[in-house]
Amino acid sequence: MKITVAGAGYVGLITSIGLAEMGQQVTCIDVQEEKIADLQQGKPSIYEPGLESLLQKNIRNGNLTFTVNPSQAYSGADIIFIAVGTPELPDGSADLKYIFVAAHTIAHHLNQDALICTKSTVPVGTNHLIHDIISGRIPPSIKIDVVSNPEFLREGAGLFDFFHGDRIVLGTDNPEAASIMEQLYLPLKIPIIKTDIKSAELIKYAANAFLAAKISFINEIANICEKVGANVDEVAYAIGQDKRIGSPFLQAGIGYGGSCFPKDTKALVQIAGNLEHPFELLEAVIKVNNRQHHLPVLKAKEIAGPLRGKKTAVLGLAFKPDTDDIREAASLTIIRELQLEGARIIAYDPAGVPNTRKIFGDSIKYTEDLKEALQDADLAIIATEWDQIKHAPLNIFTDYMKQPVIIDGRNCYSLSDIEKHGITYLSVGRPPVFASAAIQKPWKLFG
Ligand code: UGA
Numbered sequence: 001m002k003i004t005v006a007g008a009g010y011v012g013l014i015t016s017i018g019l020a021e022m023g024q025q026v027t028c029i030d031v032q033e034e035k036i037a038d039l040q041q042g043k044p045s046i047y048e049p050g051l052e053s054l055l056q057k058n059i060r061n062g063n064l065t066f067t068v069n070p071s072q073a074y075s076g077a078d079i080i081f082i083a084v085g086t087p088e089l090p091d092g093s094a095d096l097k098y099i100f101v102a103a104h105t106i107a108h109h110l111n112q113d114a115l116i117c118t119k120s121t122v123p124v125g126t127n128h129l130i131h132d133i134i135s136g137r138i139p140p141s142i143k144i145d146v147v148s149n150p151e152f153l154r155e156g157a158g159l160f161d162f163f164h165g166d167r168i169v170l171g172t173d174n175p176e177a178a179s180i181m182e183q184l185y186l187p188l189k190i191p192i193i194k195t196d197i198k199s200a201e202l203i204k205y206a207a208n209a210f211l212a213a214k215i216s217f218i219n220e221i222a223n224i225c226e227k228v229g230a231n232v233d234e235v236a237y238a239i240g241q242d243k244r245i246g247s248p249f250l251q252a253g254i255g256y257g258g259s260c261f262p263k264d265t266k267a268l269v270q271i272a273g274n275l276e277h278p279f280e281l282l283e284a285v286i287k288v289n290n291r292q293h294h295l296p297v298l299k300a301k302e303i304a305g306p307l308r309g310k311k312t313a314v315l316g317l318a319f320k321p322d323t324d325d326i327r328e329a330a331s332l333t334i335i336r337e338l339q340l341e342g343a344r345i346i347a348y349d350p351a352g353v354p355n356t357r358k359i360f361g362d363s364i365k366y367t368e369d370l371k372e373a374l375q376d377a378d379l380a381i382i383a384t385e386w387d388q389i390k391h392a393p394l395n396i397f398t399d400y401m402k403q404p405v406i407i408d409g410r411n412c413y414s415l416s417d418i419e420k421h422g423i424t425y426l427s428v429g430r431p432p433v434f435a436s437a438a439i440q441k442p443w444k445l446f447g
Contacts, residue, residue, distance in 0.1 A: 001025070001184075004077040006102045008035055008066065010046055010158065010259075011119050011151050012083035017054050018162035020063035022187055027065050029073035039066040047324040047351050050159050074109035079184065081149075082106075082130070083119040092266035093274075094123055103130045107137035110144070115177055117147040121208075121264055123271050124201045127171070145177035148197045150204035155258060156322030168192045171200020205271070208264040209282050214249040215256050216288040222252035222429025232429025233411065252429045254383065254409035255292030257319030257328040262289075293330045296381045296407045297337040299426050304379050304405060308342035311402070313373040316384025316410070317352035324351035326359075330409060331383040335360060338381075348373035350388050374400035385410035394421040404435060 001024065005016045008030035016028040030036050035045045042056035058064035067073050074080065084098035099120060106116065116134060118127050131146040138144070148171035153161045168190050172178045178194045185192060195203070222232040232252045240247030256262070265286050272279035300307060319329035326332065331347070335356075338345050345364040347356055353366045367373050370392055374380060380401065382389060390412045397404040404423040411427045418425045418433045425433040 001078045002027070002076050003079045003081070004029060004073045005081045005083055006030075006073070006106070007083035007085070007098075007120070008032070008039060008045065009083065009085055010048075010155065011153060012081070013039075013044065013046065013051070013055075014048070014153055014158040014162055015081055015083055015119060015151070016064060017051065017058060018159065019184075020058035021054055021163075023063065024184075025063060026058075027067060027073050027077075029067050029070060031068065033068050036066045036068050048156065048158055049322055054159065070105050070109050074106055075111045077110070077114055078112075079115045079117055079180070080106055081117045081119050083151075086120050086122055086263075086267075088263045088266060091270060093270040094121070094263075094267045096122065096126060099126065099130065100133065103133040104137070107134040110134070110138050110142060113143045115145050115147055115180060117149045117181065119149055119151045121150065121204050121260075121267075122148075122201060123205075123267065124198045127197045127201060145172060145174045146197065147172040147177050147181055148200035149181065150200060152204075152207065155325055156320060163188060165190050169195060169200050169203050171195045171197040171203075173197055205264055205268040208261055209268050209285070211249050212256055212261045212265050212289070213281065213285045215251075215253075215261075216285040216292075218250045218252045219255065219292050219428070220288055225429040229431055230429075231415075231431065235429075252411065253292070253385075254295055254330040254334075254428065255289040257293075257330055258325060259327045262286075262328040293333040294337065295428070296330075296334050296383070296409050297341065299407050300338075300379055300381060301341070303407070303424065303426060306341070307338060307379070310343050310378040311376060312338055312343040312345055313377040313380040313401075314338070314345060314347045315349075315370070315373060315380055315382045315389050316386055317347055317349035317356045318384050318386075321384055321386045322351075324349075324355055326352050326355045329383070331356070332359065334381055334383055334409075335364060339363065343379075346373050346377070349384065350386055352384075371396060371400055377401045378403060378405065380406045382406065382408045382410055382412055385412050394418065394423065397421070397423055 003019055003024050003026045005012050005028045008028050016026050020026045042059055044051050044055055082102050084102050086094040089095045127146045127148045134144055150169055152165055168185050170178050170181050182192055218236055221235055225232040236250040239245050240250050265282055269279050269282050317326050317331045319325055347364055347366050348370055406425045408427040415433055422435045424435040
């Protein structure tokens with residue numbers, strides 16, 4: 001079988017490498033020539049643990065090729081995955097222009113029967129549109145079927161999720177198409193759920209919206225914990241033991257970011273709104289998340305007074321650990337607000353510095369060395385729970401900072417460890433720790 005993957009972004013690349021690793025012949029096509037030239041050399045366009053070696057291995061063994069040539073990619077293809085981006089339009093809805101360009105290009109070059117399998121996150125009805133675009137432009141002798149096969153890959157764990165996901169969803173109106181896809185995925189031994197196309201399209205949005213809701217829910221509980229002096233870690237642990245609730249995604253913090261939850265929640269609000277059904281619950285989830293992003297600088301001002309001229313280390317830039325992706329990261333809001341306050345900012349991240357530099361240029365300092373970030377700092381704000389931060393010996397804060405004051409947006413340390421080190425520490429939904437009684441006085445947020 002010849003498999004073609006349209007799009008060499010995060011989803012397209014992981015899908016291509018995963019299928020090639022399963023022994024399939026995969027051609028991955030993208031319009032970005034530079035990206036494809038790098039990939040042909042085995043240089044990945046994204047940072048993802050384990051990806052580079054699997055990419056190079058499958059190029060070497062001939063299972064995986066990259067091209068910008070649509071005729072080479074689509075002619076003779078049996079299964080074509082569409083994995084192009086669906087970015088956010090100003091009104092929050094999904095921009096489908098890349099989907100439609102891909103569909104037109106496929107139609108132009110298709111020369112045999114094929115399955116068109118959509119991995120991109122698309123509003124309900126899009127797969128039927130893709131079917132109509134392609135089938136309306138190919139000779140009647142060529143037959144296509146469309147399958148909605150949403151992805152549930154987490155950045156930073158994408159390859160693991162490809163091989164060990166909880167389920168594979170196949171939405172199609174033709175049982176034969178579902179069975180071809182089922183055969184393809186069978187070696188992974190992941191449970192397969194077959195649905196109609198529209199349900200599959202909605203499953204993706206519903207899954208991301210539910211996970212986002214879980215995060216905003218626990219963040220609201222954290223905010224209440226702060227007011228009453230409770231500890232959200234204990235609350236989250238105890239409610240998570242109820243199997244109906246479950247413990248994943250109950251980590252309180254300064255809100256979700258990334259290229260998926262922010263975009264997909266807004267798109268689902270739009271989809272519902274267009275159907276004259278306001279999705280009020282999801283609107284509140286988004287509002288709570290936006291509010292969480294603002295908390296660190298509010299807390300910083302409460303604890304440290306005016307921030308003008310104060311050296312502030314922002315620890316962690318990526319929207320979560322193990323990625324260089326900073327899209328919609330809480331760190332960006334924090335940096336912008338610190339700039340407005342006139343703080344002197346040094347930003348630390350093991351992988352996210354180059355992307356952050358593209359946004360803030362020389363207006364802030366950057367480092368990939370934690371100690372350099374903390375040297376003589378008045379304040380440290382933790383925005384991402386990288387292992388390098390979580391497992392750092394706590395004495396680096398006391399040894400290097402001018403005064404050890406940490407605003408921890410990801411609850412990286414235990415309160416008892418912090419107490420032992422004489423650090424002033426404000427985390428999320430947990431009682432504050434004060435290094436000395438003097439610093440306690442200006443603190444207003446905690447009753
Ligand atoms: C998310 C979903 O988890 C994937 O299943 C889905 O395929 C993907 O979106 C997508 O639509 O493509 P991802 O955005 O890579 O994956 O990252 P997550 O691990 O889900 O984390 C998202 C954000 O939530 C991060 O900013 C993280 O810090 C935050 N988060 C996560 C919390 O604040 N608390 C938690 O308990 C869990």
